[in-house]
Amino acid sequence: MSDDEVPGSPTPPPTKTTIGLSFGNTNSSIAYTGADGKPEVIANEEGDRQIPSILSYVSGEEYTGTQAKAQIVRNPTNTVAFFRDFLGKGFGNVDPTACHGSAHPKKLGEDGVGFVVKEGEGEEETEISVEEVAVRHLKRLRQSAADYLGREVGSAVLTVPSDFTEEQKSAVSKAASKAGLEIIQTIHEPVAALLAHDAKLLQSGEGDESKHDKIVLVADLGGIRSDIAVIASRGGIYTTLATAHDYELGGSTLDKVLIEYAAKEFFKKNKSAGDPRENARSVAKLTLEAEAVRKALSIGQNASFSIESLIDGRDFTLAVPRTRYELLANKVFASFTRFIEAAVQKAELDILDVDTILLTGGTSHTPKIAANLQAHFPSTTTIIAPSTSATATNPSELAVRGAAIQASLISEFEKEDIESSTEAVVTVTPHTHHPIGIVLGNDNFAVIVPADTPVPARRTAQIPVPAGGDVLIRLAEGVREIKVTKPEKPATNGTKDADDSDEDSDEEDEEVRERVFKSKKVLAEAGIKGVKKGGKVEVQVNVQADLSVSLVCREVGGKGGVRGTIEKAQGMNGSAK
Amino acid sequence: MATLRLSGSLPALPSSWSAEKDFLPLSTLTPPTSRALSPVGPHFLAHARRKRHHRTFSEDEK
Numbered sequence: 214m215s216d217d218e219v220p221g222s223p224t225p226p227p228t229k230t231t232i233g234l235s236f237g238n239t240n241s242s243i244a245y246t247g248a249d250g251k252p253e254v255i256a257n258e259e260g261d262r263q264i265p266s267i268l269s270y271v272s273g274e275e276y277t278g279t280q281a282k283a284q285i286v287r288n289p290t291n292t293v294a295f296f297r298d299f300l301g302k303g304f305g306n307v308d309p310t311a312c313h314g315s316a317h318p319k320k321l322g323e324d325g326v327g328f329v330v331k332e333g334e335g336e337e338e339t340e341i342s343v344e345e346v347a348v349r350h351l352k353r354l355r356q357s358a359a360d361y362l363g364r365e366v367g368s369a370v371l372t373v374p375s376d377f378t379e380e381q382k383s384a385v386s387k388a389a390s391k392a393g394l395e396i397i398q399t400i401h402e403p404v405a406a407l408l409a410h411d412a413k414l415l416q417s418g419e420g421d422e423s424k425h426d427k428i429v430l431v432a433d434l435g436g437i438r439s440d441i442a443v444i445a446s447r448g449g450i451y452t453t454l455a456t457a458h459d460y461e462l463g464g465s466t467l468d469k470v471l472i473e474y475a476a477k478e479f480f481k482k483n484k485s486a487g488d489p490r491e492n493a494r495s496v497a498k499l500t501l502e503a504e505a506v507r508k509a510l511s512i513g514q515n516a517s518f519s520i521e522s523l524i525d526g527r528d529f530t531l532a533v534p535r536t537r538y539e540l541l542a543n544k545v546f547a548s549f550t551r552f553i554e555a556a557v558q559k560a561e562l563d564i565l566d567v568d569t570i571l572l573t574g575g576t577s578h579t580p581k582i583a584a585n586l587q588a589h590f591p592s593t594t595t596i597i598a599p600s601t602s603a604t605a606t607n608p609s610e611l612a613v614r615g616a617a618i619q620a621s622l623i624s625e626f627e628k629e630d631i632e633s634s635t636e637a638v639v640t641v642t643p644h645t646h647h648p649i650g651i652v653l654g655n656d657n658f659a660v661i662v663p664a665d666t667p668v669p670a671r672r673t674a675q676i677p678v679p680a681g682g683d684v685l686i687r688l689a690e691g692v693r694e695i696k697v698t699k700p701e702k703p704a705t706n707g708t709k710d711a712d713d714s715d716e717d718s719d720e721e722d723e724e725v726r727e728r729v730f731k732s733k734k735v736l737a738e739a740g741i742k743g744v745k746k747g748g749k750v751e752v753q754v755n756v757q758a759d760l761s762v763s764l765v766c767r768e769v770g771g772k773g774g775v776r777g778t779i780e781k782a783q784g785m786n787g788s789a790k
Numbered sequence: 791m792a793t794l795r796l797s798g799s800l801p802a803l804p805s806s807w808s809a810e811k812d813f814l815p816l817s818t819l820t821p822p823t824s825r826a827l828s829p830v831g832p833h834f835l836a837h838a839r840r841k842r843h844h845r846t847f848s849e850d851e852k
């Protein structure tokens with residue numbers, strides 16, 4: 214698309230550098246994966262890695278990033294913020310709520326979205342479409358990346374929310390292309406975050422944990438929205454099972470709690486003063502400070518509001534201990550947990566099925582959110598957040614790091630190859646319906662290929678045979694059940710218990726929920742004969758693309774072994790073409 | 791994929807059990823669910839490559 218390519222020029226054009234780009238309603242960031250394979254988040258001229266997605270016009274000058282954010286107090290009507298989600302939408306479909314404190318979106322033309330600002334030095338107002346706002350913002354980001362890297366940046370892998378429509382994706386890609394960034398692929402924000410997390414697991418070198426089969430819930434807690442994706446990660450391949458979106462929950466919901474509190478405390482000391490919540494400038498100051506307080510409380514136990522001339526020339530200071538904040542924001546914190554649990558249900562899973570919760574997005578720094586999840590989810594669920602895991606990647610940087618990793622993986626590919634690998638013929642794949650595994654003694658079932666695994670899939674398992682001898686391998690499909698037990702309750706149940714003693718222990722009689730797998734349908738049997746004492750049997754299951762299964766069982770270190778194939782079901786639909 | 795280490799015990803082979811080449815197929819897999827993979831990450835790219843070139847896992851490893 215770029216016009217500076219001279220056809221037939223003698224020297225080939227220099228290879229364009231491809232970056233990873235995350236463009237949120239609140240912040241944007243840029244990253245690059247160099248020769249060492251590690252993504253690096255790039256700081257702009259001001260030293261910011263989280264660059265506010267804001268533009269502001271002051272006396273003919275354009276401010277961006279943190280400088281533009283500061284203008285929300287002084288110059289709100291000429292400051293454009295929270296606009297990303299307007300791209301590719303008609304005016305009738307945008308929610309202007311987040312723009313309350315800055316330039317309001319206006320209807321342009323038929324059903325376009327834009328802003329009216331004083332761009333020049335004079336009083337003249339101009340209309341800028343939201344596409345143009347995005348172009349200007351993305352140009353600055355491209356320039357920052359180029360300045361940092363010391364070479365031209367021409368393309369990017371861009372993260373977008375998992376609910377972005379084709380229109381939204383094409384609008385943001387078009388804006389990027391006008392800003393000189395060809396978007397070689399758009400990838401979903403939660404998937405990008407998981408890719409970055411897995412890449413880090415791989416680099417930390419503990420086996421290849423990133424390839425373990427696991428259910429990962431990615432919770433992207435942002436500024437003005439939060440998004441969940443429940444992802445089946447199978448051998449490092451990601452399949453999204455369900456997503457959930459809340460357009461009213463994020464860091465700004467927590468800001469509001471602190472603003473309310475601060476305003477009430479201000480009133481206690483300044484009974485005669487005006488209401489700072491009714492004055493736009495005071496609200497803007499309180500909002501900026503509330504965010505600063507929240508960030509400080511993510512690390513420390515104490516923080517304070519300190520605002521010069523909040524209203525009527527009165528200064529305002531207020532100490533906020535973390536315990537106080539957590540009490541005040543209790544309800545909002547609980548709604549994060551509820552929202553996350555609802556996504557598990559949407560994926561038709563149980564909380565016991567979730568192996569990992571990966572917290573991403575800036576608001577994921579909040580310790581109480583992670584702590585509540587730890588308390589609510591079973592101990593088998595690992596919560597990855599700065600406050601729960603020393604090795605967690607900065608959640609503000611996860612998505613952009615993932616984009617930079619993807620950029621390094623595909624930047625050498627031809628455009629057609631990238632496009633063809635993202636087409637439905639390649640991505641839409643049959644997945645196992647039930648877990649496949651082997652039947653063990655005492656009716657136990659050990660999963661080898663979990664449910665929701667894309668085929669073809671190959672898994673290998675080993676099982677010790679301490680006594681040796683002849684053993685039976687029973688390959689079967691299983692089902693997952695949630696077993697609920699009420700500790701030592703006698704059989705009589707249902708009515709209110711008029712039991713004589715132990716009233717206390719009734720309270721403690723919390724039911725125990727366990728995940729158990731049971732064999733449902735035996736697929737095949739294999740006999741392994743003459744296993745040595747203390748030997749091991751290895752089972753390799755290969756589910757082919759056509760849903761036939763080949764099984765290889767042998768004694769580890771032994772000769773031969775048993776091989777066999779289970780034909781695919783007859784007359785079955787849905788098999789790969 | 792790393793090898794899974796399973797715990798538990800395998801049942802003994804009943805003395806009456808017999809099958810041709812010690813393998814006895816009994817039923818077929820339940821029909822699959824069709825879902826879209828995220829076209830992201832090294833393992834997806836390997837999957838796409840195998841699919842394009844009609845290669846199996848072991849052919850791909852060579």
Ligand SMILES: Nc1ncnc2c1ncn2[C@@H]1O[C@H](COP(=O)(O)OP(=O)(O)OP(=O)(O)O)[C@@H](O)[C@H]1O
Nearest residue numbers: 237238239240435436437438464511574575576578
């Ligand atoms: N250390 C921190 N502690 C608490 N909150 C933080 C911290 N750092 C950033 N945040 C909050 O994270 C939010 C921004 O998150 P993020 O950068 O992920 O948003 P975004 O993706 O650009 O916006 P959105 O998801 O709304 O489109 C802000 O509310 C900010 O206050």
Ligand SMILES: [Mg+2]
Nearest residue numbers: 237435436574
């Ligand atoms: Mg976000």
